[in-house]
Amino acid sequence: MxxxxxxxxxxxxxxxxxxxxxxxxxxxGIGQHSNRLSQEIYQYDLPFLTRPRTESLEQHFSQLYGTKHTFWLTGGGTQGVLTACALLGTQYKRVAIALNSHISAIHGIILAGLEPYFIPSVSLMPTTEEVISALETSDVSALLLTHPSYEGITIDIDKIADYCREREIALVVDEAHGSHFPFLDEQWQSAINSGADLVTHSLHKYTGSLVQTALLHLPSCSRFTIEQVMGVMPLFETTTRSNLLILSIEDTIKKGYSxxxxxxxxxxxxxxxxxxxxxxxxxxxxxxxxxxxxxxxxxxxxxxxxxxxxxxxxxxxxxxxxxxxxxxxxxxxxxxxxxxxxxxxxxxxxxxxxxxxEKAPIETLPDSYFCRSPKMKILPKEAFFSRKEKLPLGQAVGKISGCCIKKVPPGSPILIPGEEISQWHQQRLSPETVVEVVE
Known part of the structure; x- marks a missing residue:
């Protein structure tokens, strides 16, 4: 072909x-007047809007969101999650995450050297009670929660945020799939207003912005400072950000609040x-x-x-x-x-x-089909950067994974570095799968 x-x-x-x-x-892909970019748009694609120059713009739009500061990102929601993980890594050691976490959360945990604790749950998206129970029975000092889920399921984020604040647990909410919530009725409240410390938004998913546009919110009650965020953000940001993406961010926020x-x-x-x-x-x-x-x-x-x-x-x-x-x-x-x-x-x-x-009823898989309790043998960072060898999945059972395998979409991992490869993986991954294992 x-x-x-x-x-x-x-x-x-x-x-x-x-x-x-x-x-x-x-x-x-809906355009107003043209199927392709007009010639006029290229005059805006010059390396001009550096972060220092857009700081006042961010401050202005932070007032719309009611945040301490809202950072404009041109590296997608992934950039926000990586920045949040790096910030957690400066102060915390063990972080609770759910099975529906995006692969960027695992990458952030690897880079920051954090120890993940997976919240036991019946389905990939844990319930409010499962989250709080996990926090009660573990010694985590931070929680990185994907909320709402990719499918649009929500839990009581207010209750979870209150619990975290009472016990000095840092709360990061990956709200990539709820970036439209601030523009809707109070019934669909954003974690920005729930007491989270950091909230990430992926603008292109639901609010009409160009792909790779995102926001990192520092809510007014956050325990982190603007200076702390700025200290780690350069690790995950290009020195020449796209003006076109920044213009798209501004247009999207304006339209959402109009x-x-x-x-x-x-x-x-x-x-x-x-x-x-x-x-x-x-x-x-x-x-x-x-x-x-x-x-x-x-x-x-x-x-x-x-x-x-x-x-x-x-x-x-x-x-x-x-x-x-x-x-x-x-x-x-x-x-x-x-x-x-x-x-x-x-x-x-x-x-x-x-x-x-006209078709006969079929048997359906339970919601727990992709749920597991990962057996972590070593830190993800240690496994990822170790010497590795490639093995067929059948020969890798019982060994320690040195790689990530994700289910796309939504990008949630079903095997992460440091996890013991088990029969569960063998049953759910293709027999032809080749994995990297720690030597």
Whole structure:
């Protein structure tokens, strides 16, 4: 097959027949006037907006978020998580994290030399009670929590933050999947206002900014200072940041807090609620996960097909989702979706239900299928930088992993450096998998 010789052609060839895109980034490739960048935009792409020059801009927009300071990032949410881990590494040793943590959290733990403690949980996203129980029974001094989950599940972040503050436990919240919460009703409150010490946002995912734009918030009650954050941030930042990304950050925040932006978010939420009411009439043949509290997400499930099969069925109808697995299909909506998009979605759901009803019910995997209690033998940093050898997965059982293997999306690790490779990994990874193990 001939490969495209241009990035433009490669991007244009993707999903050519798709009519509705329900995935990140939230702008979904929707342009106002042109399919490509205009010539005028290049005049802004000059190495000018250094961090010292944008400090006053950050201070101005920090007032909108109500933070001590909000740092603009052009290295994605990953840059924010790495910075947070490095900051924790200057004062703390052992950090509690959940199984749904992004791979960037593991990378940050490696670089900072932290010792991870995995929160025991029934599903990848721990409950409020499971988080607090883990903090009570362990000697951790910090908590790095991914909240909301990739699928849009939330827990009582206020209660967790209060617990951490009472016991002097530093709290970092990776809110990459909740970057739109500050623009919504108080019902979907951001961790910025819950008492966290650091909060990261990935702007492109749900608020329409360009890919690689993100924010690192220092809430007003944070135990960390602006100077402390600035001390470690250069470790993960290019000296020449993209002006185009910075302009995108500014435009996105302005739109999110504007009356127009608020109205668009609210319209999308109402349309999503209408879809849920429609799904309520289909029973288990086609339903949605009611644990998902993010108003802009639908995690579709069916007792007749797997998530992969459901995704293919919708794809054939012109709808491309965000992520599918054994359990279901994640659809992400944004304020950029039009009434026509939602109308097409409603018609498509009505069209696939009769197809699903003709199929026999199937057995579904439990939510705990990808859960485990990692057996950490050595620190991730020690394992990652040690001498390693490559082995087939079957020969690596019982040895110490020197590598990361992640499930993408959402990018959560199912094997990390320092963890003992077990039968669990052998059952869930492909037999052809080759892993690096510590010699």
């Amino acid at each position: 001939n490969q495209p010789s241009s990035a433009y052609k490669l991007i244009a060839s993707h999903n050519r027949d798709i009519q509705v895109r329900l995935y990140t980034p939230a702008h979904q 009356e127009e932006g608020q109205a668009l978010f609210w319209q999308a939420i109402q349309e999503c609620d209408r879809l849920r009411r429609q799904l309520d009439s289909y029973g288990k043949v086609l339903t949605y996960d009611r644990q998902v509290s993010d108003p802009m997400k639908l995690y579709l499930k069916s007792d007749r097909v797997t998530g992969e099969e459901l995704a293919q069925l919708l794809y054939n109808c012109g709808i491309d989702g965000e992520f599918d697995d054994e359990h279901g299909l994640l659809l992400i909506f944004s304020f950029n979706h039009s009434h026509h998009d939602f109308q097409f979605m409603r018609k498509t759901l009505a069209k696939v239900v009769p197809i699903l009803r």
